[in-house]
Amino acid sequence: MIGRALLGAAMALMIGGGSAQAAEGIVPPSQDWSFNGVFGTFDKASAQRGLKIYKEVCSGCHSLNLMYYRNITALGYSEDQAKAFAAEYETTDGPNDDGDYFTRPARPSDRFVAPFENEKAAAASNGGKAPPDLSLMVKARMHGADYIYALLTGYKEVPPEGVTLSPGGHYNEYFPGHQIAMAPPLFEDAVEFDDGTPATVEQMAKDVSMFLAWTAEPExxxxxxxxxxxxxxxxxxxxxxxxxxxxxxxxxx
The missing domain is CATH 1.20.5 (Single alpha-helices involved in coiled-coils or other helix-helix interfaces)
Structure with a gap:
């Protein structure tokens, strides 16, 4: 739960700092993404790991409103696996014959279930600011996946000499102003990957960035x-x- 809240707040701050990032000229290092170039494709194994990170870390705060559960078959999952994945979530349906709304397990034809009923509920649970939807996050940020990866790995335990942080602040190389209120959202072994890949901070940041690149442009x-x-x-x-x-x-x- 702590990991979800931290990543939620960090992702929210990503959106708000776009213009400031441009003004400060912060350019994250370019990563070697498989989807770059004319013949680029998504690394399905990495995106699957990214989906697991979203499920276990991000989904408690962030929605993927533009994605349907059936879409994950494009990442290499079977229809039965997509059905089982969807069934782990409850969604509201109706009205029924009595005019009442009811909950049921989600189906592949349903959109990803949002963590909050509405934006006000999301804001009330997150310090007054609703966490952003992540569907188009890579397209919404300058430098796209590079920036997301850089921010998630750009925390420094000790700020540079001469930099004084405000109480509760954390130094981040790639956040506008270099001071971010949220603690590092990812930590070693935060998740356990099914394929045995070591869950280092760098690996998780790369995988969730890959996944969000896919959600932003699945076609x-x-x-x-x-x-x-x-x-x-x-x-x-x-x-x-x-x-x-x-x-x-x-x-x-």
Whole structure:
């Protein structure tokens, strides 16, 4: 529960610091993401681990309002696994024949169940500010996944010489102003990965960043694949056009 609250607050602060980050010129180091480039694809194993981090750490505060449980089949899960994953959550449905709303286990066709009934309830449980939805977080932040990874790994136990933190503040290299109220949200072995991958802070930050990159653009691989097909089509069409032009000019000469 502590981990959920900490990550929730840290993610909330990510959104609010966008313009300040730009003004201060904070540029996070570029990571070697598998989805970069024309032929880039999502690392499914990493994204699956990221989903586990979201489930066990983030979902207590943050929603994924644009995602359906059935979407996780794109990460390599079977339909039965998606059904079982969805069934772990309760959602409100109705009205029934008596005009009443009721709860039932979620289905693959349902959106991810939000942790709070409404924004006011979310704000009341988080110091007056509702944690942001994470569906498009990577697109909402400058430098996208690089910034999320950098912020989650950018905490320093001891601030640089000459820097004085306010009570309760923590030093972060990549947060605007370098002072963040929340303690580091990730810690060693916060989760246990099913594939045996060591749950270091860096690994968890990389995996949850990968997962959020996928939630922000789940159609990316299909879009890139279509782009390559269109490019090849145009290349072949250009070749045919050039050949046809040469044949026509040959007849004229």
């Amino acid at each position: 990316m691989e299909d879009r890139k694949g279509m782009g390559v097909k269109v490019f090849l089509f145009l290349l072949v069409f250009l070749g045919l056009a050039i050949a046809n032009k040469k044949r026509l000019w040959a007849k004229l000469h």
